[in-house]
Amino acid sequence: MNETDFIPKPYLNHIESGDFTWSSPSNIALVKYWGKKQDQIPENPSISFTLDYCKTTTKLSFSKKENKEAFSFDVFLDNEKKDDFKPKIETFFKRIEIYLPFLKDFHFKIETSNSFPHSSGIASSASGMSALALCLMSIEKEFVENISDEFFIQKASFLARLGSGSACRSLEGDLVVWGKHDEIDGSSDLFGVKYPFEVHQSFKNYHDTILLVDKGEKQVSSSVGHNLMYGHPFAQQRFEQANKNLSSIKSILKSGDLNAFIGLVESEALTLHAMMMTSMPYFILMKPNTLEIINKIWSFRESTGSKVCFTLDAGANVHVLYPENEAVSVLKFIKNELVIFCQKGEYINDKIGFGAQLIKVE
Numbered sequence: 001m002n003e004t005d006f007i008p009k010p011y012l013n014h015i016e017s018g019d020f021t022w023s024s025p026s027n028i029a030l031v032k033y034w035g036k037k038q039d040q041i042p043e044n045p046s047i048s049f050t051l052d053y054c055k056t057t058t059k060l061s062f063s064k065k066e067n068k069e070a071f072s073f074d075v076f077l078d079n080e081k082k083d084d085f086k087p088k089i090e091t092f093f094k095r096i097e098i099y100l101p102f103l104k105d106f107h108f109k110i111e112t113s114n115s116f117p118h119s120s121g122i123a124s125s126a127s128g129m130s131a132l133a134l135c136l137m138s139i140e141k142e143f144v145e146n147i148s149d150e151f152f153i154q155k156a157s158f159l160a161r162l163g164s165g166s167a168c169r170s171l172e173g174d175l176v177v178w179g180k181h182d183e184i185d186g187s188s189d190l191f192g193v194k195y196p197f198e199v200h201q202s203f204k205n206y207h208d209t210i211l212l213v214d215k216g217e218k219q220v221s222s223s224v225g226h227n228l229m230y231g232h233p234f235a236q237q238r239f240e241q242a243n244k245n246l247s248s249i250k251s252i253l254k255s256g257d258l259n260a261f262i263g264l265v266e267s268e269a270l271t272l273h274a275m276m277m278t279s280m281p282y283f284i285l286m287k288p289n290t291l292e293i294i295n296k297i298w299s300f301r302e303s304t305g306s307k308v309c310f311t312l313d314a315g316a317n318v319h320v321l322y323p324e325n326e327a328v329s330v331l332k333f334i335k336n337e338l339v340i341f342c343q344k345g346e347y348i349n350d351k352i353g354f355g356a357q358l359i360k361v362e
């Protein structure tokens with residue numbers, strides 16, 4: 001598939017108005033995407049666990065309008081008008097207009113809500129952009145009736161990527177790869193694909209407890225961080241390392257080697273933050289409590305032989321990953337030793353999920 005395969009033939013059907021609602025989850029990368037080329041093409045392939053509880057639900061209502069010169073839409077978060085979300089969506093619409101030629105024909109009302117608190121420091125761009133892309137694809141399906149399920153998801157992921165890179169990994173579960181990798185069949189820089197190989201039982205129902213260390217707005221956005229990978233002294237080595245880690249994770253996921261999994265996932269998390277610290281200008285998104293938690297996890301593992309580990313996204317919060325058979329003991333450890341490092345003691349219990357859902361409105 002290439003970009004032009006996503007440009008539709010002229011539509012034959014006519015549609016006046018309607019609405020669609022989708023919910024789409026967040027995801028947490030095991031091998032990280034950090035650095036991109038033009039048009040949201042990643043510098044290296046990445047792989048993520050799709051989450052279950054953390055998600056965005058978006059209702060997109062549309063009605064035909066007279067003036068077809070400009071985009072027209074309103075955005076609401078929890079029923080409250082959010083004009084500050086508009087520039088990001090306007091940019092998204094501009095990027096995808098060529099693939100969805102109906103965008104200027106309608107006025108849209110975008111009503112969105114998140115299952116997690118807005119000010120939790122959890123980025124809603126992956127779940128939000130993927131939910132919106134799916135709603136838009138549901139409209140396209142009204143215009144082009146014979147769209148296959150496979151193409152529907154692929155194009156939704158392709159569009160979501162143009163909204164926010166990691167969003168293209170949120171549509172399906174439980175493991176999704178984005179970015180061309182020679183050893184992963186069907187992988188593409190343009191959209192996410194379900195991880196196509198065998199996965200050991202140990203990784204089924206994996207848990208992710210998200211410790212909310214800092215719920216404030218990030219000082220440096222992901223887009224700025226990605227851009228700082230241009231001309232970064234270690235960028236090329238980092239992109240090579242991510243490719244190698246993707247090769248390694250294949251055998252780890254197959255064999256269920258949890259020690260190797262821990263080594264790879266924690267190294268990826270710290271490398272991501274090392275890239276930030278060695279950017280110019282440099283920045284640090286971890287907080288003192290992020291490090292307190294990491295050290296506690298390491299000593300718990302040392303003293304108990306547990307297979308719990310951590311990963312980080314572009315922020316201070318810690319994702320604590322652990323297998324299903326340790327759910328009780330690790331949760332006890334989290335409550336006893338880690339919750340004190342969370343802002344207002346808040347955390348979210350999540351686990352691996354299986355992707356987005358169309359919400360049928362009766």
Ligand code: DP6
Nearest residue numbers: 029032033164165166222223313314
């Ligand atoms: C650290 O997908 O938020 O979470 O493409 O600019 O929207 P944009 O960036 P975004 O970057 C996510 C970076 C990450 C790692 C990852 O999810 O792979």
